[in-house]
Amino acid sequence: MLATMAYAGLWRTCKMLISRHPVLSPAAIRTHSSASGDLMPWTSLSRPPWPEQPSPFSAEEERSRHAAVVSTVNQRIKLRDFGRLFAVVHFAGRQWKVTGEDLILIENHIEAECGERIRMEKVLLVGAEDFTLIGRPLLGKELVRVEATVIEKTESWPKVHMRFWKRHRFQRKRIIIQPQTVLRINSVEMAPRLT
Amino acid sequence: MTSRGTPSRFLRSVLQNGVGRYVCQLKRISIIFSKKAQSSLGARDFIEEGVVDYANKNPGTVIYVSPQPCRVPKIVAEYLNGNVREETITSKTSQQISELLTKLTNQSGLEIIRIRKPIHTDSPSIQGLWHPFTNRPPSIGPIRPQKPDSQ
Numbered sequence: 001m002l003a004t005m006a007y008a009g010l011w012r013t014c015k016m017l018i019s020r021h022p023v024l025s026p027a028a029i030r031t032h033s034s035a036s037g038d039l040m041p042w043t044s045l046s047r048p049p050w051p052e053q054p055s056p057f058s059a060e061e062e063r064s065r066h067a068a069v070v071s072t073v074n075q076r077i078k079l080r081d082f083g084r085l086f087a088v089v090h091f092a093g094r095q096w097k098v099t100g101e102d103l104i105l106i107e108n109h110i111e112a113e114c115g116e117r118i119r120m121e122k123v124l125l126v127g128a129e130d131f132t133l134i135g136r137p138l139l140g141k142e143l144v145r146v147e148a149t150v151i152e153k154t155e156s157w158p159k160v161h162m163r164f165w166k167r168h169r170f171q172r173k174r175i176i177i178q179p180q181t182v183l184r185i186n187s188v189e190m191a192p193r194l195t
Numbered sequence: 196m197t198s199r200g201t202p203s204r205f206l207r208s209v210l211q212n213g214v215g216r217y218v219c220q221l222k223r224i225s226i227i228f229s230k231k232a233q234s235s236l237g238a239r240d241f242i243e244e245g246v247v248d249y250a251n252k253n254p255g256t257v258i259y260v261s262p263q264p265c266r267v268p269k270i271v272a273e274y275l276n277g278n279v280r281e282e283t284i285t286s287k288t289s290q291q292i293s294e295l296l297t298k299l300t301n302q303s304g305l306e307i308i309r310i311r312k313p314i315h316t317d318s319p320s321i322q323g324l325w326h327p328f329t330n331r332p333p334s335i336g337p338i339r340p341q342k343p344d345s346q
Contacts, residue, residue: 050341086321096314099321101214105206105313114301115217129322151213152220153301157308160196182206182303184213 073131078192082128085188087146090122098146098185109179112150118183120146126190133190145189152182203309209276212303218255220275220303224296225259228268228284235268240289249293253300270295274304 040046055062076082086099092106098120112118123144126133133139161174212218226246228238242260250258270292272280280299284292323329 084318084321099316099318101211102316102318103206103208103314105310107313114219127322132322149213149217151208151217152303153298154303154307155298157201157310182208184208186214 073133076128076131077190080192082130082190084128085190086127087123087144087188088125089120089146090124091120095124098188100185100187102185103151104148104183104185106181106183107156107178108181109153110150110181110183114150114153116150117186118148118150120148126188128190143191145187145191147186147189148183149186150181151184152180154180154182156180198309201308202306203311204306206310206312206315207305209274209303209305218275219253219300221253221256221272221300222275223257223259223273224299225261225271226268227261227263227265227271229265230262232266232268234266234285237287237289237292238268238284241292245289245293249296256300270299272299274302276304278304278306280304 057065084099086097089096089098091104092108096104098104110118121141123139123146124135124137126139126144133143156176156178159176159178161176162171164171209220212220226238226242228235228242230239246258246260250256268284270282270284272282274280282295282299284295287295
């Protein structure tokens, strides 16, 4: 699923570059030659360690299969044929796998009062039981909607931060109390409109 | 002490607060202070100016103001799950006391001990838990690793 046209263009150019040398074995490619015109140097991680198996279908068949999968998924989404949805959301510097009615603890202060609803905009992935939509890297805002409520704004338990060097008569003790926020994810919704 | 020596709990909310409506968890606040002592000066100032605004902002919380002959002025907060928290407000200014009250209002009554995980879900798996036969085609005979054709 391509989120934006910009990413689509980049993926297609990379695919063209990779498929330009399909049958060259790694021994034939020298690391320091720029004559081949590769973008990246050849390393041990340039290709997977398993042998490359060409797919048993032709390019036409592959394309038709992909189109069939995409149309099935689109149909499911239009008819709202999915049950519970989960989403991977980037929030407060971390990624969380999130469903409806679950709790999240953030180790800092959020500029919202208790009881306010928040919408999380950076959604990386949305999945149902039979299909998943993966963003590159984010999914569109008109496609997924993840809403949360701020339940509690407390402080953490007093953590002890102690430094001690033996035989040097050096010890420092400090109590760290951090602000915490608890969010309850109210819903993960998906719109029936897809590009 | 250490997290191993102190009690710990899992992240939870009181009675699924937030799924439907959000309910403020603070039930009752009692401010115990003295009329004459110097340590209750901030408490007296707060009661003169800030208490009424606070009470209007939190209509779900009951505030009891009790002047008593006491050495140490206190705020006793009771929560909906039955927990009681006492905070001393000796020699605090009115501003500090109002900040403390907002902090107590925003808390739920659960204990402030180490929380083991920052997440809690009731439905951890939607696509099914992985087991070694997921996404594996059925095969007859023993399963051996593939021989590498070219390395």
